[in-house]
Amino acid sequence: MVQARARLGERVMRKKFVLFILIPAVIVSIIVYLFIDRWITSGLEYAGEQAVGAKVEIDHLHVSINPIGLEFARLQVADPGDGWKNMFETGKVKFALNFGQLLRGKYIIETMEVNNLILGTTRTTDGSLPKPITPASSSPGLTEQAASMINSQGSNKAASFDIEKIKRELNIDSILNPNNLATYRRIDSLKKQINDAGVEWKATLDEIEKSKSRLSEIESKAKQINVGAIKDIASATNALNNAKSILNDANEVKTSFNTRKSVITDGVNKFGGSINDLDDLAAQDFRNVVNMARLPDLSMNGIAAMVLGKDLLRKAYEYLGYVEKARTTIHNSSDKPPIETPKRLKGQNIYFHAERTYPKFWIKKILISGGTDQTNDPQYFYAKGQVLNISNDQCATGMPLTVNLMATRGGTTTLSFDATFDRRKEPAVDHYKAELTGLAVHEMSFGRSDFLPSKVTSAIADASITAVVPGSHFDSNTKIIIKNMNLSFDRDPNGLVERLVHDVLASLKGFTVDLRMWRDDHKFDVAFATDLDDQLASRTRQVIGNEVAKIQNDLRNKLNAKIGEKRQEVEKLFEEKKSQVTGRLKDYENLLNDKLALVEAKKKEVEDRIDKEKKKQTDDLSKKAKDALKGLFK
Amino acid sequence: MFWLKLVTNFIKILREGQTPAQVAGGFALGSILGLSPMFTLQGILVWFVILVLDVNLSAATFSLGVFALIAYIFDPLFHRLGYFLLANIEGLRALWTALYNAPLAPLTRFNNTVVLGSFVSALILFTPIYLGMKKFVIVYRATLGVRIRKMKVYQIIDRSSLVQWYRRVRDLGSVL
Numbered sequence: 001m002v003q004a005r006a007r008l009g010e011r012v013m014r015k016k017f018v019l020f021i022l023i024p025a026v027i028v029s030i031i032v033y034l035f036i037d038r039w040i041t042s043g044l045e046y047a048g049e050q051a052v053g054a055k056v057e058i059d060h061l062h063v064s065i066n067p068i069g070l071e072f073a074r075l076q077v078a079d080p081g082d083g084w085k086n087m088f089e090t091g092k093v094k095f096a097l098n099f100g101q102l103l104r105g106k107y108i109i110e111t112m113e114v115n116n117l118i119l120g121t122t123r124t125t126d127g128s129l130p131k132p133i134t135p136a137s138s139s140p141g142l143t144e145q146a147a148s149m150i151n152s153q154g155s156n157k158a159a160s161f162d163i164e165k166i167k168r169e170l171n172i173d174s175i176l177n178p179n180n181l182a183t184y185r186r187i188d189s190l191k192k193q194i195n196d197a198g199v200e201w202k203a204t205l206d207e208i209e210k211s212k213s214r215l216s217e218i219e220s221k222a223k224q225i226n227v228g229a230i231k232d233i234a235s236a237t238n239a240l241n242n243a244k245s246i247l248n249d250a251n252e253v254k255t256s257f258n259t260r261k262s263v264i265t266d267g268v269n270k271f272g273g274s275i276n277d278l279d280d281l282a283a284q285d286f287r288n289v290v291n292m293a294r295l296p297d298l299s300m301n302g303i304a305a306m307v308l309g310k311d312l313l314r315k316a317y318e319y320l321g322y323v324e325k326a327r328t329t330i331h332n333s334s335d336k337p338p339i340e341t342p343k344r345l346k347g348q349n350i351y352f353h354a355e356r357t358y359p360k361f362w363i364k365k366i367l368i369s370g371g372t373d374q375t376n377d378p379q380y381f382y383a384k385g386q387v388l389n390i391s392n393d394q395c396a397t398g399m400p401l402t403v404n405l406m407a408t409r410g411g412t413t414t415l416s417f418d419a420t421f422d423r424r425k426e427p428a429v430d431h432y433k434a435e436l437t438g439l440a441v442h443e444m445s446f447g448r449s450d451f452l453p454s455k456v457t458s459a460i461a462d463a464s465i466t467a468v469v470p471g472s473h474f475d476s477n478t479k480i481i482i483k484n485m486n487l488s489f490d491r492d493p494n495g496l497v498e499r500l501v502h503d504v505l506a507s508l509k510g511f512t513v514d515l516r517m518w519r520d521d522h523k524f525d526v527a528f529a530t531d532l533d534d535q536l537a538s539r540t541r542q543v544i545g546n547e548v549a550k551i552q553n554d555l556r557n558k559l560n561a562k563i564g565e566k567r568q569e570v571e572k573l574f575e576e577k578k579s580q581v582t583g584r585l586k587d588y589e590n591l592l593n594d595k596l597a598l599v600e601a602k603k604k605e606v607e608d609r610i611d612k613e614k615k616k617q618t619d620d621l622s623k624k625a626k627d628a629l630k631g632l633f634k
Numbered sequence: 635m636f637w638l639k640l641v642t643n644f645i646k647i648l649r650e651g652q653t654p655a656q657v658a659g660g661f662a663l664g665s666i667l668g669l670s671p672m673f674t675l676q677g678i679l680v681w682f683v684i685l686v687l688d689v690n691l692s693a694a695t696f697s698l699g700v701f702a703l704i705a706y707i708f709d710p711l712f713h714r715l716g717y718f719l720l721a722n723i724e725g726l727r728a729l730w731t732a733l734y735n736a737p738l739a740p741l742t743r744f745n746n747t748v749v750l751g752s753f754v755s756a757l758i759l760f761t762p763i764y765l766g767m768k769k770f771v772i773v774y775r776a777t778l779g780v781r782i783r784k785m786k787v788y789q790i791i792d793r794s795s796l797v798q799w800y801r802r803v804r805d806l807g808s809v810l
Contacts, residue, residue, distance in 0.1 A: 013688055020685040105740030339717050344709045345671065347748030350720040352727070352734035 037061050040070070052087070054078035055127035069096035078127020079120075086123055091116025091370065101358050109363040117370030117383060166295065172555065175292050176562055182288075183281045183563045187570045190274055194570070197267050198577045204260050205584050211253055212588075215595045218253070221246045222595075222602045227609050233617070236610040243603035250596045257592060261585055268578050275567075275574060282563050289555055295548050316478065316515060327430060327469055330401060330421045351393070359393035366390070368405070383407035385417075394423045412438040427471030436463040446487065446505070452498045454505070459485040474519040483510040504535050644696045648774050652690050658767035660684065660693035665763050667694070668701025669712075669756040671749055675741040693767075705752055716751030 014020055041061040048056030060073035071094035079087045092115055098108040178184040225243055230236045340348045351360065371382030385405030391397045400422035407415040414437050422429045441459040446452070460483045467476035485508060493502040514529040647657055663684050667677060684694050705712070720730060733739040743749045782788055791797060 014686060015688070017686045017688075021682065024685070100737070103737040103741070104735060105743075337721075339714075339721075342713065342748075344706060345748060347713055347716065347746040347751075350717070350730075350745050350747065352731040352745065354731050354735050357735045 036063050041072075048077065049129060052077055052080060053131070054080040054083065054087070054129055057127075064096075067096040068099050068102060069094070071095070076121075076123070076127075078123060080128070083126040083128030084123050086118075086121045086127065088117055088119050089121050090114045090118075095363075098358075104358070105360070106358045107361045108358050110365070112363055112366045114366055114368045115370060117368050119381070119383070166293075166551065170293055170551065172558055175289055175555070176559060180288065180292065181285050181559075181563070183278055183285050184566055186278060186281055187566050190271065190570050191573055194271055194573055194577055197271065198580075201264050201267065201577070201581045204264060205581065205588075208257060208260055208584075208588055211256070212591070214249070214253055215591060218246055218250050219595050219598060222599045225602050225606065227602075227605045230606070230609050230613070233610070233613055236606065236613055239606045240603070240610060243599065243606050247596075247599045247603055250592075250599050254592055254596060257588065261589070264581055264585065268581065271574055272578075275571060278563075278567060282560070285563070286556055286559055289559055290552060293551070293555060295551060316517065320474075320517070323430070323432065323467060323469060323474070326419075326421060327428070330423060330428075353393060353396045357396060359391045359396040362389070362391040362397055363387075364389060379410040381407065381409045398424070400424060413440065414438060429471075430467075430469040432465065432467040432469075432476075434463070434465045436461070436465075438462065441482070452493060452501050452505075453490040454487055455490070456482070457486045457488050459483065459510070472519070473521070474517070474524075476517050478513075478515040478517075480513045480515070481510065482512070485510050501536055508532070508535075644692050647690055647692055648771055648779065654768045654771035654775075656688060657690045657693045657771050658764050659687065660690035661697040661767045662760050662764035663687075663689060664694035664697030665701045666753075666756040666760060668698040668703075669705045669759070670752040671743070671746075674743045674749060675738065676753060701756075708755075709748060709752075712751030712755060713747045714751070715754065716747030716749065719750055719754065720745065720747060 040063060041058050044061070045056045045058055055076075055078040057076045058072050058074070059076075062071050063069075064071065071092065073092055074090060075093060076089040077087045079085045093112065095109050095112040098106075098110070101108040222243070225239050225246075227239070230239055337348070337350065342348050353359070366387040368386065369384040371380060383405060384407075385403070388402040388404075389397055389399040390401055391399075394400055400420045402421075403417065403419045405415075405417040407417075409415075414435075416435045418431075418433045420431045422431075439461045441456055441461050444456040444459070446454040446456060462481040462483070463478065465476065465478045467474070469475075487505055487508075489502060489506075493499040511530055511532040513532075516527040516529075518525055663680055666680050667684075671677065672681075684691070719726060730745065734745055744753075
């Protein structure tokens with residue numbers, strides 16, 4: 001029995017199978033030991049490059065077994081916008097992985113320390129990568145919308161401030177061309193509609209006219225009822241039924257008339273309302289005409305946008321790129337993702353999260369610190385902060401990704417940056433808050449190429465920024481305070497207004513700007529407010545405001561005259577049709593009421609006759625009864 | 635040359651050497667490795683089983699190559715099957731969740747549609763492949779092999795310069 005079992009074992013199991021396992025296992029172990037550092041370095045660099053879009057380099061990575069973890073001497077992440085600069089680089093980084101969770105295929109890191117973090121260092125090699133071909137998105141992102149806004153602003157011709165030139169070039173006849181006036185088009189359309197309605201009204205009135213014969217018939221029937229011929233109750237009842245029947249006929253005619261009348265009256269009222277609405281359209285036409293005349297915008301927005309130039313906006317829009325990237329890059333896993341079409345042999349991963357379990361990937365805390373050498377660099381830079389809860393599933397961790405950073409430069413500039421990226425529920429919400437103080441501004445362009453080109457040569461800026469990004473919406477408020485400002489003008493001022501602005505700016509030492517950028521559904525918008533506006537606008541208004549107002553009044557009067565003339569045509573037509581219709585309606589209504597009154601009077605007469613007859617019979621009866629009683633008691 | 639040697643060895647073992655069960659066992663286990671991705675916990679386990687059990691290694695390796703090609707062709711089918719099992723069957727959801735959060739089980743990468751779809755397919759096909767291969771070896775050894783060797787095509791290939799050259803190279807060591 002034992003021998004048989006042994007034989008069976010020999011047949012099933014490989015002889016010296018241990019060698020078959022041991023030798024490959026040892027070989028694999030040696031290979032893994034020799035190459036694992038290189039494999040992990042390549043893997044991390046590749047993943048980083050896919051995420052950032054620029055070169056990611058890790059130096060001297062080493063995998064430790066006990067505790068299982070990683071450390072590397074330096075991490076460089078190139079700037080995707082400038083390949084010769086690093087977005088940041090770090091010193092030594094070391095962290096340990098939770099072994100228990102690693103057995104579950106999860107990468108959980110309690111604390112990662114990133115020391116000697118330096119931003120914007122220069123690279124010795126180009127760190128840019130070929131741009132991947134991305135499919136065109138159906139809805140434009142924040143940056144695309146912002147860029148199109150800058151371009152559209154740039155393509156708008158600047159309003160001229162030369163009043164004499166404006167007067168010379170202003171061609172009112174061309175501007176007041178009927179093709180440019182919506183009121184004109186509306187009046188033509190109304191005229192056609194009124195004429196069409198007039199035809200319909202006439203047909204309706206003709207129908208009403210046809211019922212006149214029925215009214216005559218009603219009248220003759222009513223007259224045929226001879227109240228004097230009623231001798232008894234039976235004939236009275238017949239006469240009353242006849243009168244009621246005639247009255248029903250008359251009421252039927254009246255109901256039909258009222259229905260037709262209300263249709264015509266509604267139409268008349270509708271056209272009356274449309275003619276009144278022409279005032280609003282005329283006001284809109286005036287605004288369009290003023291725009292076409294390219295009169296200077298004396299509101300603060302126009303001047304502020306011109307003086308502050310595009311630099312400030314462009315800088316703000318650049319940061320929108322980062323906000324957009326964060327919004328689209330940080331996403332959450334879904335319980336049941338829709339089926340994808342992955343590459344061959346790659347498949348699609350489906351995640352199964354349960355309560356109080358770890359996500360696939362979670363760095364609980366990253367401590368960051370670093371800067372330049374304080375002893376050798378008077379403008380030394382130092383930053384520290386922490387990033388909390390980087391994970392692939394915030395629903396599992398229950399924590400949003402949080403970033404808190406503090407930085408100083410040269411002991412004068414300070415920056416604090418706080419952000420949260422909440423993906424725990426829909427819609428995802430991102431919050432940003434940044435405070436910057438004492439930033440030295442060495443060069444910032446002012447004005448425009450066609451309006452007082454100038455630049456700030458030195459200034460100190462403080463800024464406070466808050467932004468909320470719920471889903472695809474966006475709302476940010478920025479307050480910038482410029483102090484100790486020195487301006488240099490690229491050329492001497494041309495014209496009156498440039499001279500005014502030049503004088504105002506030359507005497508300024510600072511100003512504040514409130515900038516709001518927001519997006520509701522699909523519309524991106526920007527609003528400026530600055531105390532610079534008040535000074536500039538008041539000075540500008542003083543000088544050119546009256547002239548501009550005069551031109552505007554002239555335009556308004558000519559437009560009103562032109563529209564008034566056209567309006568008279570439609571009003572005349574409307575009144576004509578209205579009076580025709582209402583006159584005929586009134587005549588018929590009077591006729592109808594007369595006939596109705598006649599029938600009702602006849603009915604009343606019959607009813608009175610019946611009452612009288614009833615009373616007479618009752619009296620006769622009581623008299624007979626009394627006589628009978630008298631006979632009894634005699 | 636490796637593939638040529640592999641095919642030659644495979645034809646050789648069809649004729650003689652190990653039992654039909656050993657050949658069929660190696661072939662069926664190799665089919666699991668070929669159909670599903672190898673770098674998973676279950677892939678290592680199947681390798682372990684192949685090395686421990688006295689099954690034919692050439693058959694396993696040959697089968698791995700053949701079924702890897704089949705797996706490439708049928709990948710979309712495996713993906714759909716895997717997605718169906720993972721996402722569409724509510725009754726299995728608790729099992730997947732428990733496995734996903736258990737130690738070691740996630741290392742099997744069962745939550746990947748292609749891994750699960752191909753592995754389930756391989757398990758379903760294991761028995762038919764084993765029985766079919768066993769029967770084939772028996773028939774081949776009894777009658778089919780002789781008939782094939784008598785076929786003109788076989789003889790042409792057998793006498794071809796490439797095969798003659800291969801044989802000379804192969805037997806070089808033994809002659810010396």
